[in-house]
Amino acid sequence: MNRKSLTRGFTIIELMIVMTIISILVSIAVPLYQHSIVRANESVLKNNLFTLRTVIDEYTADKKKAPQSLDDLVREGYLRQIPIDPITRSDQTWRIQMEDALTSVSQTEPGIFDVRSGSDKISQEGTPYSEW
Numbered sequence: 316m317n318r319k320s321l322t323r324g325f326t327i328i329e330l331m332i333v334m335t336i337i338s339i340l341v342s343i344a345v346p347l348y349q350h351s352i353v354r355a356n357e358s359v360l361k362n363n364l365f366t367l368r369t370v371i372d373e374y375t376a377d378k379k380k381a382p383q384s385l386d387d388l389v390r391e392g393y394l395r396q397i398p399i400d401p402i403t404r405s406d407q408t409w410r411i412q413m414e415d416a417l418t419s420v421s422q423t424e425p426g427i428f429d430v431r432s433g434s435d436k437i438s439q440e441g442t443p444y445s446e447w
Contacts, residue, residue, distance in 0.1 A: 381426025
């Protein structure tokens with residue numbers, strides 16, 4: 316046998332060292348990646364809530380009454396579609412808050428006053444998403 320053919324390849328120790336280094340790097344990278352996904356979803360939620368609240372205010376000012384549902388905003392052209400809650404991943408889980416009849420603009424039929432996330436999860440800030 317030729318000496319060159321015996322030195323080809325890696326030993327089991329070398330392979331184990333490489334696998335250990337790769338597993339350490341992955342164990343550091345995965346939590347950072349998951350954290351960045353949560354931050355991105357929180358940012359999208361804040362943006363969607365801001366948009367919905369602004370559109371509700373515009374609708375109320377234009378029509379002199381608050382919308383009765385989020386579908387009213389789409390039907391009247393204020394939104395193309397109801398945004399998705401990035402935490403619950405649905406556009407059907409928004410928690411709407413109806414205004415009191417005495418404080419409503421028209422005082423005859425109360426409408427949507429505020430919108431909140433339908434999630435029961437806690438944000439990275441420590442507050443529930445449903446309180447944003």
